[in-house]
Amino acid sequence: MQPSRLFSALSILMFSVSAHAAEVSVAVAANFTGPMEKIAPAFETATGHKLKIAYGTVGKFYAQVKNGAPFEVLVSADDETPKRLEKDGLALPETRFTYAIGKLMLWSATPGLVDDQGQVLKRGDFKRLAVANPKTAAYGSAAVAVMKNLGVLETLTPRLVTGENITQAYQFAATGNAELGFVALSQIYKDGKYSTGSYWAVPIELYPQIRQDAVILAKGKDNPAADALMAYLKSDAARKVIRAHGYEL
């Protein structure tokens, strides 16, 4: 479909649903907080629907949805959790799509510490390296894959400090408690500018793609606001915001 036709199709969809303003309860992965805070008001203005947003880690959302949480849409930090919810019959498979692809960065709040080849990992002149929990966070397992591919995982393991999620990994590095950390590009790149410090954009061949999927949950079936939100996440306006926050599409 041509972009312009897609857009008009979307406008028609949005126009048709805005006649019946509804409310939709959305669970949003913590790493997508920044863009979502921009997308939400724009969505509400454009469609007349209301969003009720909860930010958190995806593992927690999974446990909550399995136990009857009233979420209608999951904007996940991975593609595993939405798939798992589909298998459990708690999400609508045909609605799932990748709204963003996460990019992994090695970052330090100290200028000059991280070189643009990531050699700092081999030099190892630091005490602590922050990562997101590899067991639960896609960015965490991506970071581990990078270290494994560079052959430094074993030497660095004793120096890893693990954040509950990528937000906490960033917080450890940003407060200087860890000299450097594997963070999401979206955390250090805002409105086309990198935050201060030093960074290495990890080559994408070094880690499995971090696909962030959104899906409508069973409780959101037949909620026009849930459909409208999915459509809006695919719109040019939303994609522009998502890109500006350092995600690929």
Added chain:
Amino acid sequence: MLLSEGDLQAIVLTLELASITTAILLVLGTPIAWWLARTKSWWKGPLGAVVALPLVLPPSVLGFYLLLTMGPHGPVGQFTQWLGLGTLPFTFWGLVVGSVFYSLPFMVQPVQNAFESIGDRPLEAAATLRASPLDTFFSVVLPLALPGFITASILTFAHTVGEFGVVLMIGGNIPGETRVASVQIYDHVEALDYGQAHRLSAVMLVFSFLVLLALYAWRPNPKKV
């Protein structure tokens, strides 16, 4: 085996943390409680409020400030670096410092109550027998306040075992160093490993019940006191 090696390690670490915290608070908390119980100073109100703060503050607030102050740019962090100790977050001793703050009221308040209920008369009696203040403290006050100390120690220990928010903020989840049982359970749940989460949670539940049972069953008939 009911529990994995990692779970056992987390339990041992939790018990170590709680024991050391309780021991430190016995030493630090007793003079604070004594002062609070005996003073007529204007400062009693403010200091009492500070001691009680961790009861009210969300652990995330405490953890956040600890992370900032103990970090390399914070005042405590600068001091520990100056001492050559490095920084405290992500270390076992960092958790001990956090737990001492977090559990402070659980030690001070019961001991303070015990001191207050002794009143002036035993102290005056001891003084007329020419007991030195220190002697009075150890041979009169301590035995009389012993139930308060036991209650306070059990509560402090149990409360430290139940710590989660502070550890999550300053721990960094390092096995054998900062990964205590509560964090380990949270990890299992996040990783959708509900079987392991159940087993470790059940152990914690039984343990906590037994501790409290010991506390309540031990407590002598209060009417006699």
